[in-house]
Amino acid sequence: MPDTDARPSALRPTRQRRAITDALANAADFQSAQEIHDTLRRTGDKVGLATVYRTLQAMAESGDVDVRHNPAGEATYRRCSDSHHHHLVCRSCGRTVEITGSAVERWAHAVADEHGFSEVSHTVELVGLCAECARRQ
Amino acid sequence: MPDTDARPSALRPTRQRRAITDALANAADFQSAQEIHDTLRRTGDKVGLATVYRTLQAMAESGDVDVRHNPAGEATYRRCSDSHHHHLVCRSCGRTVEITGSAVERWAHAVADEHGFSEVSHTVELVGLCAECARRQ
DNA sequence: TTACGTGCAAACGGTTTGCATGGGT
DNA sequence: ACCCATGCAAACCGTTTGCACGTAA
Numbered sequence: 001m002p003d004t005d006a007r008p009s010a011l012r013p014t015r016q017r018r019a020i021t022d023a024l025a026n027a028a029d030f031q032s033a034q035e036i037h038d039t040l041r042r043t044g045d046k047v048g049l050a051t052v053y054r055t056l057q058a059m060a061e062s063g064d065v066d067v068r069h070n071p072a073g074e075a076t077y078r079r080c081s082d083s084h085h086h087h088l089v090c091r092s093c094g095r096t097v098e099i100t101g102s103a104v105e106r107w108a109h110a111v112a113d114e115h116g117f118s119e120v121s122h123t124v125e126l127v128g129l130c131a132e133c134a135r136r137q
Numbered sequence: 138m139p140d141t142d143a144r145p146s147a148l149r150p151t152r153q154r155r156a157i158t159d160a161l162a163n164a165a166d167f168q169s170a171q172e173i174h175d176t177l178r179r180t181g182d183k184v185g186l187a188t189v190y191r192t193l194q195a196m197a198e199s200g201d202v203d204v205r206h207n208p209a210g211e212a213t214y215r216r217c218s219d220s221h222h223h224h225l226v227c228r229s230c231g232r233t234v235e236i237t238g239s240a241v242e243r244w245a246h247a248v249a250d251e252h253g254f255s256e257v258s259h260t261v262e263l264v265g266l267c268a269e270c271a272r273r274q
Numbered sequence: 275t276t277a278c279g280t281g282c283a284a285a286c287g288g289t290t291t292g293c294a295t296g297g298g299t
Numbered sequence: 300a301c302c303c304a305t306g307c308a309a310a311c312c313g314t315t316t317g318c319a320c321g322t323a324a
Contacts (some may be wrong), residue, residue: 074210
């Protein structure tokens, strides 16, 4: 039987994919592909680096995970709907403070609605000068 | 003679540096180092790619410009205090809508103040599914 | 004249891709 | 059996770095 509608297709539940999903589930924060690969190796799951990249990319495309880039330019991933926070980073010393702000969350949804967008996730990053570095300069 | 701990600071006002500053001033949005390099070549300013990278890096470090990473992972730069906007991006087709929201600006400053941070700049990125792509899926 | 700034090209490192094999359906 | 998923390694590409020369101070 010819399958109706050739959707990009559902991903196959392979051992590797499950391992990656688990790693993401256990991660508290954004993880780079390489970090995830390292984690898997440590837990004994043998998964090729290319597979990690391809899988994360696919999951990102289908909206299963959020992507962002860390200051080093590496792509990092986090499973969606994670209760998440944002970061306030000192541009001088790199000191980081975690921020939670329901205000931004509401704003993000309002803006998305206004433009007909759905399933919105957001990334917010505040960069400034921490009190200590400001004093030193 | 033992050098008296030379400080790196105090950038010299060279032709190249001025060209890069000008390019940033004329740019309406975040530009990658390569885009800036292309712009300079087009306007006849001969500046080495490495110099563009080094200069932008120095300017970012000293807080003269803001850095962010585009979806492709490239570092992009924008001169500070630019009247700026944010982006609402469709994760499926890449369609982008420019957003201006004074609400976030206020929130960013409030949060920074609360933690003793100054000279804050912020990056906000909303990723979702645009109406058209949502319909198609 | 003395470093810093620059240009060039080679080196780097994260990510992607070609191809042959393995495994889900 | 069919074909997507995987692994490996080479290819890619943005960015960084070593070194010799140019140039502001």
